Amino acid sequence: MSAAPLLIAGSVVGIAAPAQAQNQRPDIVLFIADDLSREDVGIYGSPDARTPNIDQLAREGTRFSNAFAASPTCSPSRSSILTGDYPARHGAHANHSAVRDGIMTMPAYLQKLGYRVVIAGKTDFGERANFPFEYLPASVIRPPAGKGVLWSQLDTGAVDKLLATRDKRKPIALIVATFAPHVPWPDNQGFDAGRLTVPPYMLDTPETRQARTMYLTKVAQADSELGAVRASIAKYGSAKNTLLLFTADQGAQFPFAKWNLYDAGIATPLVAVWPGHVPANRATPAMVSLVDLLPTMQDAAGGTPAKGIDGESFLPALLGKTDQGHAEIYAAHSGVLDTGPKANIAPMRAIRTSQYKLIVNFRTDIRYENAISTGGGREKSFWQSWVQLAQTDPRAKAVVEHFHHRVPVELYDIRKDPYELHNLAEDPAYKATLAGLRGKLEKWMVAQGEDPAHVPLPSEATPGHYPYAQGTGKGE
Secondary structure, three states: OOOOOOEEOOOOOOOOOOOOOHHHOOEEEEEEEOOOOHHHOHHHOOOOOOOHHHHHHHHHOEEEEEEEOOOOOHHHHHHHHHHOOOHHHHOOOOEOOOOOOOOOOHHHHHHHOOOEEEEEEOOOOOOHHHOOOEEEHHHEEOOOOOOOOOOOEEOHHHHHHHHHHOOOOOOEEEEEEOOOOOOOOOOOOOOOHHHOOOOOOOOOOHHHHHHHHHHHHHHHHHHHHHHHHHHHHHHOOOHHHEEEEEEEOOOOOOOOOOOOOOHHHHEEOEEEEOOOOOOOOEEEEEEEEHHHHHHHHHHHOOOOOOOOOOOOOOHHHHOOOOOOOOOOEEEEEOOEOOOOOOOOOOOEEEEEOOOEEEEEEOOOOOOOOOHHHHOOOHHHOHHHHHHHHHOOOHHHHHHHHHHHOOOOEEEEEOOOOOOOOOOOOOOHHHHHHHHHHHHHHHHHHHHOOOOOOOOOOHHHOOHHHOHHHOOOOOOO
16 A cells, blocks of 8 residues: 655754663564453463464563553543553543543653653554654545445555664664554454353353454454564564553453443553563563553653653663562552443542452443443344343343442452452451451542542543643643
């Protein structure tokens, strides 16, 4: 395909590059998959996924066993990656909302360090004026008009051309954001539905298995695109001085995953390769959040990690110097702005440690719905098989009821119950654990500018609900 010209949105003017020679700084490539649960990657234990490129990346580098998204929803999660802040502080608290004006973001930070900063593929983070990337429109293949509900695709050829023609005297920071494996999912390509492993939080119906084959087909597409980008990096001679990071914005579009704070929704793959710096074939239990990516990239580039943001550099863990990370991470889901009055609007917050997860659901008076239970499309038709099974099967009935009707507090022992099936919130033996976690969660919410006694629906939110999302006083 012919490449469209590069578009430059904004610039950082009047800031000299640091004294360190720019050609000593590593190139940085951040590859972001779209709606990929960590459990659905081969190197993370999936018996079904076809992810040879991700798996090879892990063999050559380091994988994080405890990396988590700040939100299980596209706009808030991606905005957290690019600002280093949790959603309440950067402003894009609900999906399809935008960060506050004037906030400092990844491209501006890295431009200060002398980088050319380019983004290819999906954006989904609001006004471009707040994100002064060099945009690569040729990297997005738009669906043809009049062909029904389709989805854009990443053109890795445009990334190849960019790397082929770049000025290697200037370091590059390249964000490659694929649209896969987000729905719509393609036809199954070679997966045996009858042999798949269905996660225990799902109902095992033929329709669920068929949906899993289509999803895994698109997971394989994302993996192939990562392989193409790696091949381009190698072809143009910069692999030895490139920090390549692979992750995902949140989990897959299945019940209890995307739009939820269970691990299926917020546990993400995070794999890194940097020859001579990042140890090969290593797994680290260090707990990190995707808000930590920005300061880590600054740190790896020889800069000073930004002050006043939520994220912290995990470069020491990345370099194999420690397995220590956060004692706990936090996650927030505030719903979606424009799905109408009844779908995906119930806010929830979570704290997760290496052993426990506490989820607080703030509007249990609202019947929980999301695009799976209310939407159409063949990849979502499996939900009707769950509803039908629930009419005769007690376990299926309990699963569907749990989906629609959340209890106010959920507590899980992740080590004993990794799929979060057994709520311990009412168990007297865990009373002290629950109280301690809830105290930490509420303290964090207050620090984020939220009122734990009143978390608004997306349509109710006003500037007063998110005071830290106003003005320009953070991270600059």
